[in-house]
Amino acid sequence: MSLWKNGSFVEDDFRRVADDEAIGAGDAVLVSLARFRAERDALLARSAPLGVVIEPGADWSDIVEDLPRLAVVAADLPKFADGRAFSIGRLLRDRDGFTGELRAVGAFFLDQIPFLKRVGFDAFSTEDPLVLKGLREGRWPEVTEYLQPIADHGEVPAGTRPWARRPSAPVAEQG
Numbered sequence: 001m002s003l004w005k006n007g008s009f010v011e012d013d014f015r016r017v018a019d020d021e022a023i024g025a026g027d028a029v030l031v032s033l034a035r036f037r038a039e040r041d042a043l044l045a046r047s048a049p050l051g052v053v054i055e056p057g058a059d060w061s062d063i064v065e066d067l068p069r070l071a072v073v074a075a076d077l078p079k080f081a082d083g084r085a086f087s088i089g090r091l092l093r094d095r096d097g098f099t100g101e102l103r104a105v106g107a108f109f110l111d112q113i114p115f116l117k118r119v120g121f122d123a124f125s126t127e128d129p130l131v132l133k134g135l136r137e138g139r140w141p142e143v144t145e146y147l148q149p150i151a152d153h154g155e156v157p158a159g160t161r162p163w164a165r166r167p168s169a170p171v172a173e174q175g
Contacts, residue, residue, distance in 0.1 A: 004135050005101075005123040012125065014051055014072060016105075024048075030074055033058055036066075044069055053105070056084035067098045074125070077106035086119050093120035110134040111141045 003012040016030040023029050028049040036043060036052045043050055044066065051072030054060055067073070073092055075085040085104060092098040103123040104116050110131045113124060126132065 002127070002132055003103075003123060003125045009135070013049065016053065016074075028071070030072060033060060033063070036063065040066070051101075051103075054088055056082055056088075064096050067092070067096055067100070070098075070100055072101045072103055072123075073098055074103040074105045075121075077104055077108045080107045080109050080112065086115065089116065089121050090119040110139065114141055 003010055013028045014030050015027060017023055017027075017035075019032055019035045023031075023043075023046075025046065026048050028051075030051040030053050031039075031043065032053055033055065040063075049071040050069070051074060052060075052063070052070055053074045053076055055076050056078065075088040075092075077085045085108075089102055089104075092102060098120075101123050102121045103125055104113075104121045105125045107128065108116065108124070108126060108131065109128075113131075116124070124131075
């Protein structure tokens with residue numbers, strides 16, 4: 001899959017591996033949450049970078065203490081209409097304090113990327129040709145007002161509707 005991060009396409013150092021697939025000692029890999037649980041000690045003992053994929057509806061509360069040791073947490077979006085990844089991102093950042101790379105993988109629209117960034121995602125991996133084309137062409141969908149506030153984004157109330165927020169800086173500048 002193509003990886004878009006920090007405003008451009010970058011080399012993806014991580015390889016998503018199946019639960020029964022062998023992992024080389026120096027391989028940077030993304031493993032399923034189930035595999036991480038089953039092989040936690042061995043995976044964390046490796047010196048290579050490690051990431052975990054969280055599927056929609058999964059409970060990852062038992063691995064929160066391990067989050068600082070993970071380079072990447074990827075939230076799977078199996079179809080564009082499944083919004084659970086947005087909650088996963090927000091919970092990982094705000095509740096669980098995850099500071100590593102938070103990656104959206106799978107099926108999402110170009111228009112969803114600003115909202116994914118807003119809840120903490122900073123890397124995007126997809127094979128959708130329309131999304132890839134839009135990113136290559138620099139078509140960034142600007143969102144000027146939001147209906148729900150979020151912490152630490154420098155938002156200011158919009159007019160007389162306190163639930164509507166407006167970014168204090170253009171969205172593309174907010175990282």
